[in-house]
Amino acid sequence: MRVRVENVRFHYRLGEPVLKGVTLDFEGEATAIIGQNGAGKSTLVRLINGLLKPVSGEVRVGDWNTGDFSVARLARRVGLVFQNPNDQVFKSVVRDEVMFGPKNLGMSGDTALASSREALADVGLEGAMDANPYDLSLAERKLVSIASVVAMNTDVVIFDEPTIAQDYAGVQRIGTLIEKLKARGKLIIAITHDMDFVAEIFPRAVVLRRGEVIIDGSTREVFSRPDLLRDSFVEPPHATQLGQALGLSETVLSVDEAVKGIKGHRSRLGGLAGSDTAHDQQFFQ
Amino acid sequence: MRTISLYVEKESFIHGLDPVTKLWLTASLLIIPFIVGNIESTLVCLGINLALLSVARVIRRIFSILAMSLVLIITLFIIQGMFYGGNRTEAFALGSLVFYREGLRYATLLTLRFFNIISASMVLILTTRPSDLIESLVRRGLSPRIGYVLASVLQIIPMMISNTSTIMDAQRSRGMETEGRLVTRMKAYLPLMAPLVMSSLVATQERAMALEVRAFGARNPKTFLHEEIISRHALPIRVLTSLGLVAAVIWRVIL
Amino acid sequence: MKPEVMVQDLSYRYDDGEEKALDGVSFEVYPGEFLGVVGPNKAGKSTLCQALVGLVPHFFHGNMDGRVVAGGIDTRETTVDELSKTVGLVFQNPFTQVTGAKLTVYEEIAFGLENIGLPRDEITRRVDEMIALFGLEHVRHHNPFELSGGQMQRMAIASIMALRPRIVALDEPTSQLDPQGSAEVFQAVAALRNQGLTVIMAEQKVEKIARYADRVLLMHKGKVAACDRPEVVFSRDNLLDLGIRPPAYTSVARELDLRRPDGTLPVTLDDAVALLRNSSVNS
Ligand SMILES: Nc1ncnc2c1ncn2[C@@H]1O[C@H](COP(=O)(O)OP(=O)(O)OP(=O)(O)O)[C@@H](O)[C@H]1O
Ligand SMILES: Nc1ncnc2c1ncn2[C@@H]1O[C@H](COP(=O)(O)OP(=O)(O)OP(=O)(O)O)[C@@H](O)[C@H]1O
Ligand SMILES: [Mg+2]
Ligand SMILES: [Mg+2]
Numbered sequence: 021m022r023v024r025v026e027n028v029r030f031h032y033r034l035g036e037p038v039l040k041g042v043t044l045d046f047e048g049e050a051t052a053i054i055g056q057n058g059a060g061k062s063t064l065v066r067l068i069n070g071l072l073k074p075v076s077g078e079v080r081v082g083d084w085n086t087g088d089f090s091v092a093r094l095a096r097r098v099g100l101v102f103q104n105p106n107d108q109v110f111k112s113v114v115r116d117e118v119m120f121g122p123k124n125l126g127m128s129g130d131t132a133l134a135s136s137r138e139a140l141a142d143v144g145l146e147g148a149m150d151a152n153p154y155d156l157s158l159a160e161r162k163l164v165s166i167a168s169v170v171a172m173n174t175d176v177v178i179f180d181e182p183t184i185a186q187d188y189a190g191v192q193r194i195g196t197l198i199e200k201l202k203a204r205g206k207l208i209i210a211i212t213h214d215m216d217f218v219a220e221i222f223p224r225a226v227v228l229r230r231g232e233v234i235i236d237g238s239t240r241e242v243f244s245r246p247d248l249l250r251d252s253f254v255e256p257p258h259a260t261q262l263g264q265a266l267g268l269s270e271t272v273l274s275v276d277e278a279v280k281g282i283k284g285h286r287s288r289l290g291g292l293a294g295s296d297t298a299h300d301q302q303f304f305q
Numbered sequence: 306m307r308t309i310s311l312y313v314e315k316e317s318f319i320h321g322l323d324p325v326t327k328l329w330l331t332a333s334l335l336i337i338p339f340i341v342g343n344i345e346s347t348l349v350c351l352g353i354n355l356a357l358l359s360v361a362r363v364i365r366r367i368f369s370i371l372a373m374s375l376v377l378i379i380t381l382f383i384i385q386g387m388f389y390g391g392n393r394t395e396a397f398a399l400g401s402l403v404f405y406r407e408g409l410r411y412a413t414l415l416t417l418r419f420f421n422i423i424s425a426s427m428v429l430i431l432t433t434r435p436s437d438l439i440e441s442l443v444r445r446g447l448s449p450r451i452g453y454v455l456a457s458v459l460q461i462i463p464m465m466i467s468n469t470s471t472i473m474d475a476q477r478s479r480g481m482e483t484e485g486r487l488v489t490r491m492k493a494y495l496p497l498m499a500p501l502v503m504s505s506l507v508a509t510q511e512r513a514m515a516l517e518v519r520a521f522g523a524r525n526p527k528t529f530l531h532e533e534i535i536s537r538h539a540l541p542i543r544v545l546t547s548l549g550l551v552a553a554v555i556w557r558v559i560l
Numbered sequence: 561m562k563p564e565v566m567v568q569d570l571s572y573r574y575d576d577g578e579e580k581a582l583d584g585v586s587f588e589v590y591p592g593e594f595l596g597v598v599g600p601n602k603a604g605k606s607t608l609c610q611a612l613v614g615l616v617p618h619f620f621h622g623n624m625d626g627r628v629v630a631g632g633i634d635t636r637e638t639t640v641d642e643l644s645k646t647v648g649l650v651f652q653n654p655f656t657q658v659t660g661a662k663l664t665v666y667e668e669i670a671f672g673l674e675n676i677g678l679p680r681d682e683i684t685r686r687v688d689e690m691i692a693l694f695g696l697e698h699v700r701h702h703n704p705f706e707l708s709g710g711q712m713q714r715m716a717i718a719s720i721m722a723l724r725p726r727i728v729a730l731d732e733p734t735s736q737l738d739p740q741g742s743a744e745v746f747q748a749v750a751a752l753r754n755q756g757l758t759v760i761m762a763e764q765k766v767e768k769i770a771r772y773a774d775r776v777l778l779m780h781k782g783k784v785a786a787c788d789r790p791e792v793v794f795s796r797d798n799l800l801d802l803g804i805r806p807p808a809y810t811s812v813a814r815e816l817d818l819r820r821p822d823g824t825l826p827v828t829l830d831d832a833v834a835l836l837r838n839s840s841v842n843s
Contacts (some may be wrong), residue, residue, distance in 0.1 A: 055712035057739040071474050090484050091477035100478050103709075108475045124480030146695060158603045158653070179535065185652075186602040188728050188805045189762060204579070216808065254742035258767050258808035264832045275808055279815040282836065406838075436663055456661035511656035518613050518649045519672035519719065522641040528677050530670045530684075539643070 021082050021175035021207050022047040030063060036061050040075070040231040046176075050198065050208035051238070056253030061104055061211045062199040064228070064265060065178045066094035068209070070094040081176065082108050096125055103180040103211075105161040109153045113146040114145070114164055117153055121172040132171075139162075139171035142197045144190075159185040167196065170201070177201055179210040182304035183217055195221050219243065219257040219273040244271040256276060310459065311366070314432050318538065324438040325445065326539040327429050330357075333546040335425040338418060344410075345418040354424035363431040372541040374423075380415050391392055396494035435459050442530035444529060453521070563588035564758045565612065570626035571617055571782075572607060581607040583782035585626070587726075589758055594750075596773030596790070597762040600803025603779040605762035606652055609729040612760065613649040614640045619708055631726045645676060648725035652732050655713040656706045657719070665696055665715055668704045672723045690718040693748050709736035715747065721752060731759040734768075746772050767807045770794055770827035778802060791824040791831075 023046040030039040038060045040179050053061050066072045067079050070086040074272040075258055079086040081097050099121070102108040111117040112208065118140060122132035130243070140146050143163040162184055169177065179198075183191045191214070198208055212218060218225055218239060227235040229252040237244050243256040246264060255261065263272040268285055272278045319327070334354055338347035358364040386396070389408030396406045429438075436456055443452040477483050516522075565588065572582040582604045586835045595622070599604050610616045614635040617624040628635045632644035651657050662668040669690055673683040691700055694714040697705060704715060713736050720728060734742035748769055755758055761771050767791065769776060776793040778786040780802045786793045794806045806814075806825075809832035811826045818835050826832040 055735070057741055058708040068513065069478055071478060090482065091474075092482040092484070093482050094597070095478055095480035100479075102475065107471045110472050111474055116835060120481075122477075129641040151375035157601060185601075185732075187802060187803055188800070215739065250740075252736045255743075259812065261829055262809055262812060262832060265829060266836060275811040275815070278808075278812045282816060337760075369649055434663075436661075442777065445751060452776045453659075453661050457659065460660045491752065511651065511653060512617055512658075512660065515651055515657040517615065517640040517658065518644045519723070520641045520644045520675040522639070523644075523675050523677070524641075525677045528674045528680055528683060530674055530680065 022080075023082075023176060023207060024035055024080045024097075024211075025068070026077050026080070027063075028067060028074040028079060030060075030075050031068060032063075032178060035056065038231050039067075042228075042231070042233055043077075044226060044233060046207055046209060049123045049224045050202050050206065050210070050222050051224045052222035052255050053209065053211045053226050054213070054215070054218060054252075057126050059228040059252070061228055062109070062180055062232045063210065064208065065100060065180055068176075068178060069098045069220045071100075088215060092124070095121070095172070095174070097174055098176040099172045099174040100177065100178045101169045101174065101180055101182060104185070105158070105165040105184075106166065109161055110166070111300055112152050112154070113142070113149075114151050114156075115149045117164060118168045118171050121301075123137060125172055134275060135173055136167070136171045139167035142200065144192070144193050157185075159187070159190060162186065162194075166197070170197065171268040174206075176207045176209070179212075181211055181213065183212060183214050215243075215255065215257040216259075219260065225252060240271050240273060243273065310435050311427075311430050312434050313363045314365065315362050315432075318375055318536075319357055319428065319432045320335050321536050321540070322432075323535050324429075324433050324441040326542055327433055328438070328441075328451075328536070329543055330546050331425045331429040333550050334428075337549055337553045338421055340550075340557050342557070344414050344417060346553070347414065348423055351417060351421040352422060352429055352466060354421060357428045358424060358431070361432050363427070363430070366431055370423060370427070371420060374419070380420070381415055382409065382412045385409070385415070423500045439531055440529060440531070442531065443527075443544070444533060449521075449527065453516075561590050564591045564593070564631060565589040565626070565760070566629040567573065567608075568609075568627040570608075570611060570624070570628060572611065572624045574607075574620060574622040579737045580635075580782050581622075582611065585782070586778055586781075587784060587787050589760060591726075591758055592753060592756050593775065594761070594773045595758040596755055596769035596776045597760060598764070598766060598769060598776060598793075598804050599762075599785075603803070604782040605779060606731050607782075608779070609649055609731045609760070609762060611635070611646045612727070612729045614638065615649070619759035640701060641675075644723065644725070645711050646726050648723055648728040650717050650720050650728070650730045650733050654709065654716045654736065657716045658712065660705075664701050665704055665707070666691070667701050668715060669719045669722050672719060674843060676723065686722045686724070690722045693721075694718040695744060702747075710738065710741050713737060714741075714745065717748075720743070726756070727758040727760070730759070730826055732762055732764065734763070734765065742768065743749035753814070766804060767809070767828075768793065770807045770810075771829075774811070778804070789824075791820065791822075791827045794827045795825040 023043055025044040028039055028042045029037065042064065047177060053064065055061055063072065067074060068090045070089060074136055081094060082269045085092060109117055111120060115116055118136040122135050127135065140149065143166055144165065145160065145163055150180045153161055156164065157290045166182060182194050186194065195217065201208055210222065226233055227242060235245060235248055243260050246256055249256060256264065257273060259272055259275050259278040263278050263281055264280065266279045270281060272281045332348045338350050355364065358367055385408040386404035387408065388409050389405065391407045392405035394406040396404050396409055439452045439456050443449050473483050504557060563809065567585055567587050570582050570585040573574055573580045585608065599605055599610065607616060611628050617636065617803055626800050633643060633646060634684060659668060659671050666687060669687045670683050673686060691694065691697060694717060696711065696714060696718060700712055707715060713733060717733055721814055734745050737745065742765065748761055750772055775788060775792055776790045777784060778793050785802050794810050799806050807827050809827045809829055810827050813832055814836065816838055820826060820835065826835050
């Protein structure tokens with residue numbers, strides 16, 4: 021499924037534009053949306069799932085213009101995980117919460133249950149089926165809200181800050197889940213402030229600044245522009261920062277790449293300069 | 306986010322009075338007609354209230370409120386005019402429906418009282434920020450806890466209402482039809498009550514802790530961030546209203 | 561030096577808890593020190609923070625053993641509002657920290673100061689100072705509920721810091737901030753530390769903790785798994801088993817077998833870069 025955002029403008033209050041003519045085309049690739057607090061990221065994804073309608077311009081999900089469909093209809097194509105799980109979770113049993121979407125979309129009881137079981141297992145909460153979401157911790161409630169949307173099995177899945185409150189294992193689990201959805205051909209869009217996570221999972225990144233797209237490209241390209249990123253209150257992943265501080269010629273995105281890059285750099289320069297330590301001093305300047 | 310308040314921000318002599326003086330004024334003008342008991346005193350108080358409202362340049366607001374109560378007032382005239390217990394003298398008849406003087410007079414009194422109550426309260430409500438009123442009362446010994454509850458309710462209720470729409474957004478986003486016919490909308494609203502209460506309770510407990518660590522329970526005297534400004538008109542007004550009250554009581558006892 | 565915070569064999573079980581949230585926790589924090597607290601979800605970080613200000617055991621009615629002494633006060637022998645003059649706590653969720661009774665950011669930050677009865681001019685001075693320090697100038701007159709998540713989080717920190725506690729516990733205070741915003745909060749806290757503040761901060765952002773903390777307390781299932789300088793704690797090779805990952809710089813250094821003179825791995829960017837530059841000289 022393809023999602024197209026065409027020259028979309030939006031404001032909540034007249035005279036305070038939040039999106040100032042955004043054009044984006046999503047197809048196939050998993051995309052991360054990054055940018056400073058208040059840049060308009062959550063607003064953008066609420067426009068894609070139809071909760072908000074553009075003031076001008078249009079949003080198309082496949083061949084549907086969001087303006088022509090109710091949010092409930094659009095939910096057949098787009099699933100959105102809210103930023104704050106407390107805004108999303110409203111049933112008093114996890115099982116009901118996760119099955120709510122699948123049932124509304126018309127899945128049979130058995131299919132809905134199977135789909136919900138799988139989604140809960142994917143976030144590591146298979147044991148929490150009968151728990152009350154309000155007895156769970158914030159981190160777990162976020163996982164329930166993710167499972168509730170994934171269980172709907174929509175073609176487009178959007179995550180608004182999926183890793184909030186998660187520890188390392190939680191972040192890994194969410195990463196694995198997104199990889200699995202990618203492999204199934206889902207269109208994935210995610211908002212996050214965790215740049216290590218972006219580098220690990222998303223081939224494409226879009227940087228939003230005060231309602232405008234300022235960079236849109238492969239994650240590697242985007243993170244090679246520390247100057248532009250700084251203006252957007254974003255910093256590259258930690259491994260990338262290390263590479264840049266050392267002046268590696270390629271932008272590295274992970275610990276492994278950084279290690280390879282440094283080894284390569286050493287042997288390349290080392291090879292050229294032999295073992296002359298005077299030259300070696302200039303390896304990393 | 307708005308708080309529940311009808312306060313109209315304007316510059317005026319009435320706006321400049323401190324909340325307690327206004328409370329005093331409102332209460333007296335509201336009670337005096339009841340103590341005295343006749344139509345004339347009600348008319349006088351109503352006149353004063355309307356004058357105060359126009360000085361404060363908020364009188365237009367009250368017309369819309371009074372207009373909204375028109376149906377209520379007409380009903381009052383019909384019922385009292387026909388069925389008031391003291392009805393003796395026929396005033397006029399519409400076909401077989403007979404209206405009596407005593408009933409119509411009583412309905413007039415009730416209507417004027419009603420107008421007076423509304424306009425007296427509006428003198429206070431339209432010209433005073435609720436938070437200022439609460440703070441003034443806390444300064445004069447109202448328990449800060451009660452003051453906090455009053456002030457926070459004014460903000461937290463609108464927040465709960467916005468929570469309702471958030472939860473409906475959550476439901477719509479997962480395929481539940483909440484738009485369209487009334488029945489559909491009602492069906493969407495009902496299941497909201499439980500989660501609303503739940504999330505409010507969780508938030509309340511956490512908020513209570515957050516208040517504790519900001520010394521809310523401290524027993525020392527509190528400071529008030531804003532200095533209370535008592536205008537020079539406050540004293541004469543309080544004296545006048547007190548005299549009015551005393552006069553009303555004397556009138557009641559002697560006559 | 562006398563410790564500013566002393567936690568001795570602290571155990572705690574919530575009323576409805578099956579296991580102990582804290583289990584024999586002991587450590588000390590010295591005046592002006594920054595102690596980072598790391599650990600996976602449910603390790604007990606929030607419970608520990610709440611114990612430092614006396615909410616555990618005064619607010620929750622669970623079972624507490626052991627002792628917490630903060631700024632010379634035994635938390636069990638005093639009340640939370642008395643303690644709040646010495647120890648501050650910034651909670652994990654900024655939203656529920658808004659009092660709901662104040663109409664502007666300015667008044668919200670002043671709330672605690674009114675409660676402790678400071679003179680009015682002192683209140684205005686402190687509030688202005690906090691607004692500047694936490695970059696809240698342009699929202700000073702906004703309604704506290706109309707802020708973005710990040711601004712709300714800054715306001716929550718400012719509200720506590722305005723009370724000038726000797727000790728402050730911060731529970732994941734930058735979870736909703738963009739990278740620049742969270743860097744600013746760490747810098748602001750560091751600035752206050754120079755005035756003698758003792759800081760205890762729970763955080764998932766290990767790179768930031770490695771850079772700013774003097775020591776790191778690693779928690780796991782309610783117990784202290786380690787408490788030492790960042791380079792010592794993050795150089796341990798069983799970190800993943802304890803539910804946290806080392807800073808990225810540390811992982812790179814481990815792969816390259818790049819160690820500091822004392823045998824630990826570098827944990828900050830500057831440290832890693834310096835070591836790499838040196839190593840290329842010696843290799
Ligand atoms: N319901 C609303 N009413 C009015 N203004 C709003 C509303 N929601 C968001 N805004 C404003 O719109 C702007 C964009 O908000 P949005 O939530 O899209 O930001 P974001 O990029 O998701 O930020 P964050 O990283 O903090 O989640 C902000 O300035 C915010 O204050
Ligand atoms: N109010 C409570 N009532 C009962 N049990 C609780 C309560 N709060 C926490 N617990 C339990 O205490 C243990 C420690 O929780 P705590 O919140 O201190 O962990 P944490 O390290 O802060 O986790 P997180 O990273 O998710 O914030 C957990 O097992 C948790 O379920
Ligand atoms: Mg957002
Ligand atoms: Mg916690």
